[in-house]
Amino acid sequence: MLDVAPGATYWFLGLAAASLVVVGVAADLPTRPPPDASAAANTVDALAASEYEGTATHPVSANAVRVTARSLSLRSSAGSSHATFAFAPVTPAPPGSALAAVARGAPPGERFESPRALAAAAETARRDARDADWRTASDSVRVRRVNWGEVRVTLVLA
Template sequence: MFGVPVDAWYTWLGLSIASVALVGVAAALPTAPPPAAADVAGTVDRTAATAHPATAEHPLDARAIRVEPGGIGLRNDAGTTHATFAFGPVTPAAGIDSLTAVLRGAPPGSRFDSGDALCTAAGTARERNSRWRSAEGPLIVRHVVWEGCDVTLVG
């Protein structure tokens, strides 16, 4: 009457399998939240909305970034998030040395002959297909107003 039931080993085996499955699910869960693309888009929008030249930086908690004229995508181990810009289009500066230099603080006149040349380069950059790039350091946003050209560079 007080002995172990005959089917107790079935119960033990079932609980063991369930425990192993639960540990596997818990190990697969991400340890960090997905990156906050909406916060980054807000920084870009605040900089793009100004009427004067401005620069801003936003720290990134992502491994990869994709900047498009109308939005941004961020990706890390926990997932991928996207956000659109309210003020745009913006110009992705990555991959074009002259735009990257201006984004990082070089005067536009040191890289371009005129405001038209800057606007042409920005237009060409907006037409390129965007791709995922490694996120190294903070996101930099620079709103440039120079010789009739008004662009917002992001990189």
């Protein structure tokens, strides 16, 4: 007959508990990397460095975004990442604003009375974005370089 040592039961229970802990830790690990803020910032920099008008869109898979005149941060369940613009300052376009409409492709003359009004709105948006909070992210970062008269603005809508 096969006898089981009394201490073997405790070893078995301890091994089972340790296995449950390992499985719990493994289940909590992220299954994908955090969103790539650097790639999105490179898209912004490509237009900000140009002297010509242009539009670009960079897809992102993030739940939250924070855009300032000098940086972009993305956050998802896998973590967060942050990137600084090399060609700052850029102008964050608040959703629902006239700047956002221009970032989406509206001619600046339809949303602003003059280049001076566009420049004033851009300056206000850059100032307001200094203490930007996290907000819900869209599925892409949209960038538009606008040249209107003497005004040169790079708009970022995320």
